[in-house]
Amino acid sequence: MVEHIRTSLRESKSMRWTALLLVAFTMLTGYFIADVMAPLKTLVEAELQWSSTEYGIFTGAYGWINVFCLMLIIGGIILDVSGIRFTCMLSASIMLVGTAIKYWAISTPALNNHIVDFLFLHMRGQVFWASIGFAIFGVGVEMAGITVSKTIVKWFKGKEMALAMGLEMATARLGSALALMVSPLIAKSMGNVSKPIMFGLILLCVGFITFIIYIFMDKKLDKSEGITKENKRESEFQFKSIGRILSNNAWWYIAIMCVLFYSAVFPFLKYASDLMVNKFNVDPAIAGIIPGILPFGTILLTPIFGNIYDRIGKGVTIMIIGAFLITLVHLIFSIPGLHSVVIAIILVVLLGIGFSLVPSAMWPSVAKIIPEKELGTAYALIFWIQNWGLMGVPMLIGWVLDKYCIVDKVMREGDWVNQYDYTIPMLIFAGLSAISIIFAFLLLNENKRKKYSLQLPNIEEKIKEN
Numbered sequence: 094m095v096e097h098i099r100t101s102l103r104e105s106k107s108m109r110w111t112a113l114l115l116v117a118f119t120m121l122t123g124y125f126i127a128d129v130m131a132p133l134k135t136l137v138e139a140e141l142q143w144s145s146t147e148y149g150i151f152t153g154a155y156g157w158i159n160v161f162c163l164m165l166i167i168g169g170i171i172l173d174v175s176g177i178r179f180t181c182m183l184s185a186s187i188m189l190v191g192t193a194i195k196y197w198a199i200s201t202p203a204l205n206n207h208i209v210d211f212l213f214l215h216m217r218g219q220v221f222w223a224s225i226g227f228a229i230f231g232v233g234v235e236m237a238g239i240t241v242s243k244t245i246v247k248w249f250k251g252k253e254m255a256l257a258m259g260l261e262m263a264t265a266r267l268g269s270a271l272a273l274m275v276s277p278l279i280a281k282s283m284g285n286v287s288k289p290i291m292f293g294l295i296l297l298c299v300g301f302i303t304f305i306i307y308i309f310m311d312k313k314l315d316k317s318e319g320i321t322k323e324n325k326r327e328s329e330f331q332f333k334s335i336g337r338i339l340s341n342n343a344w345w346y347i348a349i350m351c352v353l354f355y356s357a358v359f360p361f362l363k364y365a366s367d368l369m370v371n372k373f374n375v376d377p378a379i380a381g382i383i384p385g386i387l388p389f390g391t392i393l394l395t396p397i398f399g400n401i402y403d404r405i406g407k408g409v410t411i412m413i414i415g416a417f418l419i420t421l422v423h424l425i426f427s428i429p430g431l432h433s434v435v436i437a438i439i440l441v442v443l444l445g446i447g448f449s450l451v452p453s454a455m456w457p458s459v460a461k462i463i464p465e466k467e468l469g470t471a472y473a474l475i476f477w478i479q480n481w482g483l484m485g486v487p488m489l490i491g492w493v494l495d496k497y498c499i500v501d502k503v504m505r506e507g508d509w510v511n512q513y514d515y516t517i518p519m520l521i522f523a524g525l526s527a528i529s530i531i532f533a534f535l536l537l538n539e540n541k542r543k544k545y546s547l548q549l550p551n552i553e554e555k556i557k558e559n
Contacts, residue, residue: 102317108310109248113257115307116241117264119185122300123234124268126192126293127155132273132366132381133286139508140286141202147220149491152363154224155231156484165480168236169473173334173466177244178308180469184236185301191230192294198222200287235480239472244307246460246468248314254551255408255457259399262452263392270388273366273381281378334467338474343462343545346536347455348475350412353529354451356482357419357522358444362387363487364494364518365441368426371513373437383434383441390445398453406549408454409537415450416533418443420526427519462545486525490518 102108130137130151137143143151159165172180198204204218211221241261249257276289338344365384369375375383402408422444425431456472463471494513501512540547 100317102310102314103248103252108314109252109257112248112307112310112314113245113261114264115303115310116181116244117261118303119300119307120234120237120241120261120265121268122293122297123188123237124265125272125296126188126195126230126268126290127234128269128272128362129276129289129293130286131363132277132384133280133289134364134367135370135377135380135510136277136280136286138510141199141205141219142508143220145491145494145511145513147216147491149488149494150214150216151220151224151227152360152491153484153486153488154228155487156480157224157228158232159228159235159477159480160484163477164232165235165239165473165477166470167473168232169239169470169476172236172240172243172469172473177240177247178311180236180240181304181308181311184233184240185304187233188230188237189233189294189297189301191226191228191233192290192297193226194229195223195226196287196290196294198226199290200285231480235476239469239476242456242472243469244311246465250460250465252552253400253403254460255399255402255453256396257399258456259396259449259453262456263395266388266391266395268388269362270385270392273362273385273388277366277378277381334470335474338463338467338471341462343536343539343543343547344459344471344475346532346539347459347462348478350416350451350529350532350536351455351475352479352482353525353532354416354419354455355479356486357423357526357529358448359483360486360490361423361444361522364490364515367513368515368519369437372426372515373432373434375434383438386438386441387445387448390442391449394446394449395453398450399457402454402457403551406546406551408458408547409533409540410548411454412451413530413533413537415447415454416526416530418447418450420523420530422447423519423523423526427516427523429514429516457551458545458547461547461551462543482525486521490521493517493521 134145134148137148138145168180168184171183198219202219204222207218209216209218209221216224242258245254245257245261272289272293279289279292280286362384365387366377366380369380369383370377373383398411402411422440425436425440459471459475460468494515497517498513498515499511500514502509503512504510536547539545
């Protein structure tokens with residue numbers, strides 16, 4: 094009896110890199126929406142009359158539903174149970190709905206005629222509905238993030254996994270860079286801060302289509318590996334899976350590192366353009382260009398560092414170096430007498446290097462300590478913990494700015510707005526990244542004890558036949 098030998102579609106370089114390109118582009122469109130308002134803080138204060146506290150509430154709303162309704166954890170369970178294809182469509186649909194609500198709110202000033210009391214928050218209608226839209230979008234984009242992470246593991250495990258994850262993150266960061274650089278130009282040329290969101294919504298529709306195209310590739314991959322509905326890898330969810338994940342010390346160290354590290358970077362990006370305006374006297378219309386250098390740096394460097402991890406290893410060492418670099422940059426940014434634009438550009442470049450180092454090693458490392466069948470839930474739990482920081486830190490920074498950092502009133506865009514001293518916020522960011530270094534060393538020690546191979550290369554050596 095001759096045994097039929099199947100060749101998996103993932104063995105084809107062109108097919109697995111095409112699959113990566115499709116899902117990465119969708120994440121690019123999602124990251125554009127996530128950061129589309131980041132360079133508009135000054136314009137929002139002038140045009141919509143929002144305070145820093147209101148801007149902080151809106152920015153922090155990204156994590157409301159994910160954190161308090163446990164939607165990220167539920168999303169991970171859906172991914173492990175229902176599979177990649179279903180979760181792709183669900184996450185993309187949620188992103189579209191959330192962005193549409195956000196655009197409607199920002200483009201409807203009349204909403205400010207109403208006051209909404211939501212939990213412990215007392216806010217104007219426009220802020221509330223824009224926050225609700227951003228919160229719904231946050232559910233979709235985070236669910237898409239864990240889905241794409243599991244997708245990359247599916248296509249690249251035992252191959253160029255860290256490189257693939259690095260390239261996906263780099264492509265997504267391109268979305269952030271575009272948002273930081275072009276949003277003020279779109280808003281100024283079209284005369285309204287809502288127009289960049291409309292542009293992002295159109296871009297997101299294209300991303301929805303690329304997800305659909307990927308679904309057909311995923312079906313072909315399963316067929317090439319002999320996977321049918323009857324023997325499909327996804328299985329019924331078991332609560333003991335969560336128990337196994339939560340009992341893993343290495344997973345906890347990565348999760349805590351993740352929330353601290355990302356809380357020192359993503360919320361910083363939400364305020365970075367305003368920092369350039371207030372500390373370095375950059376024109377608000379072009380202030381997003383300098384922080385926009387950061388994502389562009391990650392586009393080049395994250396795949397390089399991922400490739401190093403794939404071929405040489407030293408994953409935890411890479412994380413430690415990155416966290417240290419980010420701490421140093423924030424500390425220098427906090428120096429009160431520092432006002433040189435050239436130094437600001439150099440610091441953003443260094444921040445981009447640090448921001449490339451940590452994720453390039455962090456996300457592939459999760460796949461080394463958690464079984465593939467539980468990866469969706471593991472990533473979801475990490476993203477859920479991360480969202481506490483993405484929700485709380487922007488709100489904290491906005492409150493700190495209004496409470497302790499107003500130093501003057503200045504005229505911008507024909508309106509009087511606050512002038513801020515960013516020393517305290519930058520020290521907060523530095524403190525968060527400094528604590529993450531401690532957990533990186535704890536992870537290094539745990540790796541030595543449990544022999545997770547986090548310091549070893551990802552690419553498996555093939556046994557050559559004589």
